[in-house]
Amino acid sequence: MKLTGSRVYWVSTAVAVAFMLYGLFFYVSQQNLLKNITIAKLASARVHADEQAQAETARLRGHAASLSSTIAKITASQLENSQAFNVLKDGMASTLGPFMDYPEISAIEITDKDNRPYVSMWKSGGGIAFRVGYAIPPAFREKYRFVVRSPSVSGGQVQGYVAVYVDDQAISEQTTKMKDSLRTDAQTEIATLRDHFRRSLVTQLIVLLFGIVFAFFSSQAIARSYRIIDAHRRELRAFNLQLEHKVRERTDALQAAVCENQQINDELRASQKELLLSIDALRSKDEDLRHLAFHDTLTGLPNRALLIDRMEQSIAVAIRQTERRAIMFIDLDRFKSINDSLGHDAGDALLRKSAARLLSTLRATDTAARIGGDEFVVLLNDVDTPDSYASIAQNLIDVLSLPLEVMGRTVQVSASIGIACFPDDANTAVELMKHADLAMYEAKSAGGETYRFFEPAMTGALMQKLQLESELRHAIDHNELQLYYQPKISLDSNELSGVEALVRWRHPVRGIVSPMDFIPLAEATGLIVRLGDWVLEEACRQSAKWRARGLGRIKIAVNISARQMQQGDLVERICELTRQYGVPPSDLEVELTESVVMANLQESARIFTSLRQIGTVIAMDDFGTGYSSLANLRRLPIDVLKIDRSFVTNADRDGNDAEIIKTIIALAQTLKLAVVAEGVETEAQAAFLKGCGCTTAQGYLYSKPQPAARFERWLLQSASGAVSQVAASAQGCEPEPRSGLRAG
Structure with a gap:
């Protein structure tokens, strides 16, 4: 087909229109593509910015929590000791200061476990405010509401809390800046794309000729845009890594400083504790030594040195x-x-309670001291007349005589008091003590439970007593003692039923020394144990001698003291002596006073049981003068009750004594015990006792205590039927003090 101009024109026009339409279509599609890319870029940049902002916010808040925990660990030991905290409060400022460099931290507050403020630090006016003992201002709390609070734990105990206030506004501003930066980058990229699009628009209009070139340059531009974005991402990642590295270095440095600070604090605390312990130990040791040097260890009262x-x-x-x-x-x-009867523990308890009673009775200006044993000394100040001294002494006796509860038992003591006055009796402390001691012995000699004022004549009496003690020791060692024997007569058969051994002292100068003088002295000095052992051995020796002479078995009653009971070897000693002299233990009768037996009932029952097992007869002497009861008597393995002479003396004339004797005899018959009446001096008394059912009598009606040789003659006379004659001759004799191991 031949082309014509018009065709060419139309073809050209058509081609041009086609190319124009294609160019227009291409332009519109490129514009839509550019618009979609712009929208996608903006959306991607916005999403990425939000994610980065959230991540950064979470990271900063987590970092704030980590810093709060770190600070809590740093300050835990300082919060544990408020004194150490106050000393190191300046160091606390330097410790917390580096944490305030972080932009997201606006304040740090440290409180104790009761939320009382210790330290507060916050950003104010471009600087940092630091306060000790004050809380963060309320306005600041209202402004920064995001708080990270961590407990400060030391030794397993919460010592306090650390609160880190995070600046949300700073985080928001930082996030906004990040978003703006990413948005600006995206817009820059989009502007670059548009600029490239405009520069390549001509190329796009002649895309038919240069399409490949346009596509190439377009792809290069897109690739370049993506490279720019990647470069920005790499720069941001590198910045984040660098920031984390710096934070880690700063944290490691702070941790090292905290460890060093903790070590220094531990060393200071250990040194302080060691110093305080050393000071306390020295002070306590000094006080103990001083107290021991001037006070009694048992009662806590002043001793002799402090009293003087x-x-x-x-x-x-x-x-x-x-x-x-x-x-x-x-x-x-x-x-x-x-x-002696209850044991030393009971004695110590009694002394402590007596000392407490003394202190409660005296005035604050007076002094009470214990100088040894059961002896106390009271120093009275500002008392005018001797009548006042007497009133105070009587008051002390009344207080000390009240019953006491000691180790589950009710006991009662009294007091003997000697009084010496300044300047009447002496001018020195030592002389006053000596004279008061003499007066006390005088009060004790008067029967006790009374007081005496010192008199010059007492000095001579003391020397006599000391001399008597020395001579008594000599008498025991050199056999100056002698046993007298007083018979016990059966009221039914009027025959001898036994004898009681009573010790006498034949002094080479003084003559016969009364038992009232040397028995209490022996008890006070402890010689009573040696004296009692001598009496027991001498009784066994005499019993064997009588058996050898054909006088038969004569039961000998021997008095036993409380000290001998306390020794714990009484049964073994009796067994040893009876074996040594060949005497049956049943030929011995052991007599103990009612007060000694009842003082330690359980121990007495144990010893009596052992004595009964070897055949020894047991008698309770002076019955009726103590505090035994029927229940106690039933628990004791005894054989004989001895009625005290104080009831027998007037029994035939006094209705009360008669009733007491009848009651005792009835009690003995109920318990199947034998009864011995002491101190029988008249036939009327003997007849009354026999009528009441008493089985045995002992007294001057029958015979006074006499030496062994004289008793043998009496025994021979009584065997020939002359007991009544001997009794008649004895009635005219003066009563002689009787004693076994007791005065009486």
Whole structure:
């Protein structure tokens, strides 16, 4: 077909239109593509910016929580010790300061476990405010509401809390800046694409000729855009890594500083504790030594050294002010009996309670001291007249005589008090003590439970007593003692049923020394144990001698003291002596007073049981003068009750004594015990006792105590029917003091 101009024109026009339409279509498609790319880029940039902002916000808040925990660990030991915290509060500022460099941290607050503020630090006016003992201002709390709070734990205990206030506004601004940066990058990229599109628009219009070139340049432009984005991503990642590295380096440095600070704190705390312990130990040791040097370890009262010092000071004041002073020397009556029968623990408890009663009775200006054993001394200041001393002494006796509960038992002691006055009786502390001691012995000699003022004549009496003690020791060692024997007669058959051995002292100068003089002295000095052992051995020796002479078996009653009971070897000693002299233990009768037996009922029952097993007869002496009961008697394995002479003397004339004797005999018959009446001196008394059912009598009606040789003659006379004659001759004799191992 031949082309014509018009055809060419139309073809050209058509081709041109086609090319124009194609170009228009291509332009429109490119515009749509550019628009879609722009929308996609913006959406991708927005999503990426949001993700980056959320991640950054979470990372910063987690970092704030990590810093809060780190600070809590740093300050835990300082919160544990408020004193150490106050000392190191300046160091606390330097410790917390580096944490304030982080832009997301606006404040740090440290409180104790009760939420009381210790340290507060916050950003204010371009600087950092630091306060000790103050909380963060309320306005600041309202502004920054996001708080990370961590407990500060030391030794397993919460010592306090650390609160880190996070700056949400700073995080938001940082996030906004990041979003704007990413949006700007995206817009820059889009502008670059548009610029490339405009520059390549001509090329696009002649795409028919240069389509490949246009596609090539377009792909290059797109690739370049993506490379730019990747470059930005790599730069951002490198920045994040660098930031994390710096944070890690700063954290490691802070951790090292915390460890060093903790080590220094531990060393300081250990040194402080060691120093305090050393000081406390030295102070305690010094106080203990001083207390031990001047106080009694049992009662806590001043001892002799401190008492003498206070007495000398008091005397010096009395001399300057022309005043009077008094010393009271106190000895507890019957303490030795309780201590021997109940044991030393009971004795110690009794002394402690007696000391407490002394302190509660005296004035604050007076001094009470224990100088040994059961002896106390009281220093009285500012008392005017001897009548006042007497009133105080009587008050002390009344208080000390009240019953006491000791180790589950009710016991009762009394007190003997000697009084010496300054300046009447002596001018020195030592002389006053000596004279008060003499007066106390005088009170004790008067029967106890009373007081005596010192008199010059007492000095001679003390020397006599010391001399008597020395001579008694000599008498025991050199056999100056002698046993007298008083028969016990059966009221039914009027025959001898036994004898009681009573010790006598034949002094080479003094003659016969009364048992009332040397028995209490032996008990006070402890010689009673040796004396009692001598009596027991001499009785066994005499029993064997009588058997050898053909006088038959004569039961000998021997008195046993509380000290011998306390020794714990009484049964073994009796077995040893009876074997040594060939005497049956049944030929011995052991007598103990009612008060000694009842003082330690369980121990007495144990010893009595052992004595019964070897055949020894057991008698309770002076029955009716103590505090035994029917229940106690039933528990004791005894054989004989001895009625005290105080009831027998007036029994035939006094209705009360008669009723007491009848009651005792009825009690003995109920318990199947034999009864011995002591101190029978008249036929009327013997007849009354026999009528009441008493089986045995002992007294001057039949015979006074007499030496062994004289008793043998009496025994021979009584065997020939002359007991009544001997009794008649004995009635005209003066009563002689009787004693086994007791005064009476």
